[in-house]
Amino acid sequence: MSVSDREQLRLDFLAAAGLAEAARAPLPGDASTRRYERLTPPGGPTLMLMDQAPAAESPPADPAWTPEQRHAAGWNAVARLSAGRIEAFAAVAAHLKSLGLSAPEIPALDAPNGLAVLEDFGDALFARVIEDGAEETPLYLTAIEALAALHEAGTPPEVLTGPGGDWPLLTYDETALQGGADLFVDWLPRLDARVAFDAAAVAEWREAWAPIVASGAAGASVMAHRDYHAENLIWLPEREGAARVGMIDFQDAVRAHPSWDLHSLLQDARRDVSPALEAEALDRYFALRPQVDRAAFMADYAGLAALNEARIIGIFARLIARDGKPRYRQFLPRMWRHLNANLDQPALAPVARWFDRHVPVEVRA
Known part of the structure; x- marks a missing residue:
C-alpha cells in the first residue's frame, strides 16, 4: 500500500470515528513499525491514533505451529x-x-486495517517524571504493586477476548526463550569484529542456557507485559493504588515466568536502577506475594534476567549494525553491567564459563 493510500485509510477511519476535525501531531518513533499521533479534537480531550499496518511485519505464531514451522x-x-x-x-x-x-x-x-483510537494517558512516563525531579522509589513500588496484582490474578486464559476479536495468549516457551538468547550469537559478531562464534561455540551456548530456558518455560504461569520498564509506564496520580500505573506497549504479552517483568523493570536497559532500589522493590513484591518461594524465584530471576540481557544486546547490535540506529550503542555498557553481575550467580556458572572462553573481557564493558 502506498503512503498516500495509507493516509487515506487514516483519514477515513478518523472521519468514521467523528474525529475528522482533530488536529494531528506525530509522536517520535521507536524500534518498531508502529506509529502514533496525538489527536486534539475541537473542544474535546486529546486522544491517540495507533497505526500499525498489518502487513508491515512477518506473521505472528499460530498456536498449533511446531518449532520448525x-x-x-x-x-x-x-x-x-x-x-x-x-x-x-x-x-x-x-x-x-x-x-x-x-x-x-x-x-x-479498525483491526483489519491496523488502526485504533486510544485514550491519551499523557506524557508522564516514569522516566521523564523522574528526570523532572520526582522521587523514583514511590513510582517503582507502585509499579511493583501493579505487577503483584497481575500475578495474583493467577493463570490467565489461553484466549483473550477484546473489541478487535479473540487473541491467543501464547506461552513464552523454550523456542522463544532460546531464540531470544540466540540473537546474541547471531548479531554481536556483526557489530564487533573482536568476537566470532563457530558452530561448536553456538552449540555450547545453547547447552549452557538449556537449564535456564527449561526453567523459564516451566514457570510460565502469569501474563507478562514483556516490555515493562520506565519508558512504557505512565504515572496517573489521580487514580488509586496500582491503577496509577498506566500501561502501554503491551501487545506482545505472553504467559511467562513472573520474574520476567520484574527484571525488565529493575534491570532496565535505558536507565540506571540502583541496587538498593532493586532490593527494596523485590522486598515489596515478596511482601505482596508471601506464598512465593523467594530463593527459588530469585534463582530463576537471575537466570532469566541474564538471558534477557543477552537477548537485548543482540537486539541492539542488530539495530546498530543492520538498521543504522547508532543511538542504541549508548545502552550497551549498562546491559553488559547487568549481564556480568548476573553471571556471578552459581547457577549461571556454565554460561559464565562460555563467556570467559568466547567473549574477551574488553568486549564485555
Whole structure:
C-alpha cells in the first residue's frame, strides 16, 4: 500500500470515528513499525491514533505451529510476538482493565486495517517524571504493586477476548526463550569484529542456557507485559493504588515466568536502577506475594534476567549494525553491567564459563 493510500485509510477511519476535525501531531518513533499521533479534537480531550499496518511485519505464531514451522515463518513466530496486531493490543487491554489495572480505553478500532483510537494517558512516563525531579522509589513500588496484582490474578486464559476479536495468549516457551538468547550469537559478531562464534561455540551456548530456558518455560504461569520498564509506564496520580500505573506497549504479552517483568523493570536497559532500589522493590513484591518461594524465584530471576540481557544486546547490535540506529550503542555498557553481575550467580556458572572462553573481557564493558 502506498503512503498516500495509507493516509487515506487514516483519514477515513478518523472521519468514521467523528474525529475528522482533530488536529494531528506525530509522536517520535521507536524500534518498531508502529506509529502514533496525538489527536486534539475541537473542544474535546486529546486522544491517540495507533497505526500499525498489518502487513508491515512477518506473521505472528499460530498456536498449533511446531518449532520448525515457527522458524520457517520468521522472527515474530519464533519469539511469539504479535506482529503489532491491533487486535492483540485490544484484547490484552481488555484483560488488564478487567483486573482493575490501567490500560487505555479504545473508543474506535479498525483491526483489519491496523488502526485504533486510544485514550491519551499523557506524557508522564516514569522516566521523564523522574528526570523532572520526582522521587523514583514511590513510582517503582507502585509499579511493583501493579505487577503483584497481575500475578495474583493467577493463570490467565489461553484466549483473550477484546473489541478487535479473540487473541491467543501464547506461552513464552523454550523456542522463544532460546531464540531470544540466540540473537546474541547471531548479531554481536556483526557489530564487533573482536568476537566470532563457530558452530561448536553456538552449540555450547545453547547447552549452557538449556537449564535456564527449561526453567523459564516451566514457570510460565502469569501474563507478562514483556516490555515493562520506565519508558512504557505512565504515572496517573489521580487514580488509586496500582491503577496509577498506566500501561502501554503491551501487545506482545505472553504467559511467562513472573520474574520476567520484574527484571525488565529493575534491570532496565535505558536507565540506571540502583541496587538498593532493586532490593527494596523485590522486598515489596515478596511482601505482596508471601506464598512465593523467594530463593527459588530469585534463582530463576537471575537466570532469566541474564538471558534477557543477552537477548537485548543482540537486539541492539542488530539495530546498530543492520538498521543504522547508532543511538542504541549508548545502552550497551549498562546491559553488559547487568549481564556480568548476573553471571556471578552459581547457577549461571556454565554460561559464565562460555563467556570467559568466547567473549574477551574488553568486549564485555
